[in-house]
Amino acid sequence: MTPAVFAQALRETKDFFDRSTRCLTEEHSDYTPNEELMTVAQQVAHVAQTFDWFIDGAFNRPDGFDMNFEGLMKSVVAVESLQAAREWLDKSVASAVQTIASKTMEELMERLPEGPIMGGEPKLTIVSAIGDHTAHHRGVLTVYSRMAGLVPPMPYMDM
Numbered sequence: 001m002t003p004a005v006f007a008q009a010l011r012e013t014k015d016f017f018d019r020s021t022r023c024l025t026e027e028h029s030d031y032t033p034n035e036e037l038m039t040v041a042q043q044v045a046h047v048a049q050t051f052d053w054f055i056d057g058a059f060n061r062p063d064g065f066d067m068n069f070e071g072l073m074k075s076v077v078a079v080e081s082l083q084a085a086r087e088w089l090d091k092s093v094a095s096a097v098q099t100i101a102s103k104t105m106e107e108l109m110e111r112l113p114e115g116p117i118m119g120g121e122p123k124l125t126i127v128s129a130i131g132d133h134t135a136h137h138r139g140v141l142t143v144y145s146r147m148a149g150l151v152p153p154m155p156y157m158d159m
Contacts (some may be wrong), residue, residue: 003108006127007101010051014093014133017047019157021141025150029082032115033147038076041143044085047077051092054126055099057117064113100127 021044028123062122066072075100079085084098099126105117108124116124141154 001105003101003103003105006095006108006124008092009127010100010130014089015025016155017089017134017138019158020138020152021145023145023150023152024082024141026082028144028148028150029080029085031144031148033144040141041079041082041085042076043137043141043144044082044089045079047134048085048089049076049129050133051089051096054130055096055120058112058123058126059099059103062113064115064119065117067116098132100124110138127155 021089024040030039053066053072079088103123110118112118112123112125114120118129124158138155145152
């Protein structure tokens, strides 16, 4: 395994997300099946923010991950445009890919700070955590799509 392999895994995570959510358009930005849930745009913004959150927690914060989830959600709920959310996601993924690809395997194997989020695990484990988190929200958005009368495509191949 090399940093390039882990960077490619992040690209594939985004490809799967983009494919399965491409039936959602700007007109669906404010769609939510329930007013207590995030809108389509907010779901995508949350995915983008989480790429940033994992990279920041693993590589930029000596104390680990920002646990102020209420504060983090403020910027997510402010997003009203699916296009803006997708642009945020594009930038976040590009930054995450660049960060992971620029590290050595030794740097990726360094341990995360002790704490409630993957404490003591190798930093490279954030790649699979990002994949799992993104897959969860990809699934949420495919349910939203079905509820909005859309047919989401399969995420793993173009058909």
